[in-house]
Amino acid sequence: MTGRYAFTIDLGTSGPKVALFTVDGDYVDGEFSPVELVLAGTHGVEQRPEDWWSGITSASERLWSRLSIEPTEVAAVSVTSQWSGTVPVDADGRHLHNAVIWMDARGAAQTKGLVGGAVKVAGYEPRKLRRWIQLTGGAPSHSGKDPISHILWIQDQLPDVARATATYLEPKDYLNLRLCGRAVATYDSIVLHWLTDNRDPNRIDYVPELIAQSGVSRSQLPDLVAATDVIGGLGHDAAAELNLPEGTPVIGGTPDVQSATIGSGAVGDFEGHLYVGTSAWLTCHVPFKKTDILHGVASLPSPLPGKYFVADEQETAGACLNWLRDQVLWPSDALGSGSAPDDAFERIDRLAESSDAGANGVLFTPWLNGERTPVDDHTLRAGWLNLSLGTTRADQVRAVLEGVAYNNRWLLGTVEKFVGRPFGGLNFIGGGANSDLWCQIHADVLDREIRQVEHPIRANARGAALLASVALGHCEVADLGSKVKVARTYQPDPGQRATYDEMFGHFRSVYKQNRKMYRALNEG
Numbered sequence: 335m336t337g338r339y340a341f342t343i344d345l346g347t348s349g350p351k352v353a354l355f356t357v358d359g360d361y362v363d364g365e366f367s368p369v370e371l372v373l374a375g376t377h378g379v380e381q382r383p384e385d386w387w388s389g390i391t392s393a394s395e396r397l398w399s400r401l402s403i404e405p406t407e408v409a410a411v412s413v414t415s416q417w418s419g420t421v422p423v424d425a426d427g428r429h430l431h432n433a434v435i436w437m438d439a440r441g442a443a444q445t446k447g448l449v450g451g452a453v454k455v456a457g458y459e460p461r462k463l464r465r466w467i468q469l470t471g472g473a474p475s476h477s478g479k480d481p482i483s484h485i486l487w488i489q490d491q492l493p494d495v496a497r498a499t500a501t502y503l504e505p506k507d508y509l510n511l512r513l514c515g516r517a518v519a520t521y522d523s524i525v526l527h528w529l530t531d532n533r534d535p536n537r538i539d540y541v542p543e544l545i546a547q548s549g550v551s552r553s554q555l556p557d558l559v560a561a562t563d564v565i566g567g568l569g570h571d572a573a574a575e576l577n578l579p580e581g582t583p584v585i586g587g588t589p590d591v592q593s594a595t596i597g598s599g600a601v602g603d604f605e606g607h608l609y610v611g612t613s614a615w616l617t618c619h620v621p622f623k624k625t626d627i628l629h630g631v632a633s634l635p636s637p638l639p640g641k642y643f644v645a646d647e648q649e650t651a652g653a654c655l656n657w658l659r660d661q662v663l664w665p666s667d668a669l670g671s672g673s674a675p676d677d678a679f680e681r682i683d684r685l686a687e688s689s690d691a692g693a694n695g696v697l698f699t700p701w702l703n704g705e706r707t708p709v710d711d712h713t714l715r716a717g718w719l720n721l722s723l724g725t726t727r728a729d730q731v732r733a734v735l736e737g738v739a740y741n742n743r744w745l746l747g748t749v750e751k752f753v754g755r756p757f758g759g760l761n762f763i764g765g766g767a768n769s770d771l772w773c774q775i776h777a778d779v780l781d782r783e784i785r786q787v788e789h790p791i792r793a794n795a796r797g798a799a800l801l802a803s804v805a806l807g808h809c810e811v812a813d814l815g816s817k818v819k820v821a822r823t824y825q826p827d828p829g830q831r832a833t834y835d836e837m838f839g840h841f842r843s844v845y846k847q848n849r850k851m852y853r854a855l856n857e858g
Contacts, residue, residue: 337409340799341578343390344792345415345505346590347371347435347612348656350386352393353792354401355799357409357808359597359817361789363401365393372432376856377439377478377712379703380432383421386505387512391575398577410583411513411568411576412802414794415506417589418526420484422499427511430495434484435505436613437649437703439712441483444490445474448482448548456628462547467625469531469541472632472645477704477712480526485550501556506587513584514566519556520586522637525645529555533623535635535642561588561637562805585805588637590794591615595636595643597797598761598787599818601811606749606757608776608784609793610766614651614742615707616749617644618757629748630707637801638811644752646707648745651738652766654700654716655679658734683771686732691778692833693729695720698737699844704856705741708748711849713856719844735772736834739779740841746780759783761820763793770822777824779834788819 339362344351353364367389372380398405418436421429434440451459457476466473474482481504489496503511504523511517521538524530529544531537538558545552559565567581574580587593591609595617598607606618619641625632633642650657659678666672675681697719704712718730750756760782766772767790777784787793800817803809809817 379437412798413587414593414798441487442478444486593797597793607761611764689728689732693733696733698733
């Protein structure tokens with residue numbers, strides 16, 4: 335390989351980050367551009383692909399304006415992005431509609447028709463379910479948030495777009511198309527279409543039987559490559575916009591869940607990490623293929639050759655903090671100017687610290703957009719419970735932080751049962767890991783050692799950079815864990831154990847006792 339640096343693009347739900355890393359995974363510098371969500375009706379959540387691209391190019395311009403490094407020293411471009419989204423593009427690579435992203439549940443009705451039958455088990459026709467699990471490791475989610483559901487919704491509701499579509503692409507793969515002109519997907523990015531045989535992680539391909547059953551045309555699906563493949567060179571226009579040399583290698587890349595697994599440093603089998611960004615997940619690599627369909631957990635192909643990782647996701651985690659900031663504390667309405675201070679999250683932490691563990695009995699359920707794991711229910715909703723005249727704003731704010739942690743504890747039990755052992759500790763990454771208070775709350779609620787990874791918000795991009803290093807032969811998979819540093823370790827406080835055990839029990843009860851109400855209110 336030539337060049338000492340990897341240029342990474344990390345497309346999160348809040349917007350794209352661009353960064354420069356050394357090929358050893360050391361962060362050099364980066365920039366971020368926010369993009370907005372486009373809400374479409376009750377269950378529609380979209381983003382504009384052109385907003386992604388303009389955000390990437392403007393962030394790149396700002397980054398290079400202050401770097402003394404020569405662009406010719408960049409060895410590769412590596413993309414990671416939000417997963418489970420769909421961008422329909424025409425034969426010339428132009429997007430035909432907004433990106434239907436992972437939060438969009440409009441395909442639930444179409445998915446019901448795909449997975450159901452005269453006889454149903456947990457909403458699935460048994461023979462279909464058995465075949466999906468046998469081949470893919472999972473099945474289309476009832477929530478309608480998987481790409482296969484997005485495609486079926488587009489076919490049903492936007493027939494003109496469907497007819498004009500040459501290829502349906504995941505967000506990461508759409509960005510690769512913009513970079514090098516090649517419309518392909520990686521073995522790990524295509525998984526949530528539930529159309530590939532994943533029984534051998536070294537030999538993954540589409541299953542004609544599942545494609546025929548889905549009603550999607552094979553011609554509208556991208557060809558498949560490995561995440562560590564070089565898929566092309568940076569095109570002329572993209573190179574000019576990113577201030578990089580034309581022809582710079584572009585690797586296949588990987589979605590955010592998978593890149594975070596690498597960037598967390600917890601790369602070996604059964605080494606766990608917790609991510610709190612817009613969403614949340616808890617995962618590790620495992621040496622087996624297995625599925626827990628009832629709780630939405632499966633081992634799926636990793637971007638690292640020959641490996642599986644545990645796939646799960648919780649819908650809204652850090653998004654709850656953004657909602658608290660924008661809709662409650664600093665709203666833009668008749669009662670507020672909508673101007674949150676730059677140190678808003680630091681202020682939120684300081685306020686939360688003034689409330690006791692357990693938030694004086696106040697509970698918050700963080701289900702602002704339904705839930706996926708350990709229950710697949712898009713009708714669940716968030717809320718504060720047990721407010722009284724004595725409840726303070728500090729109690730409510732702390733309850734939001736603790737509510738996300740309770741939800742992660744719910745997930746922890748499911749994942750540990752799935753992998754067959756408890757985690758000795760968890761590497762903590764994502765924007766949520768920047769908060770010392772949230773790190774300690776998670777240590778106390780989960781009763782696990784929490785290891786705050788250095789530059790936790792850059793874990794996805796670091797994973798993309800390290801994946802590029804593997805792709806170009808600079809380092810071996812076995813060396814990846816040693817490339818990631820831990821900034822600080824948090825131990826559980828035994829004095830909080832009884833409080834958090836009791837509050838978690840009540841948290842679980844909220845779901846059990848109110849799920850029928852949520853369904854009645856939000857099914858439409």
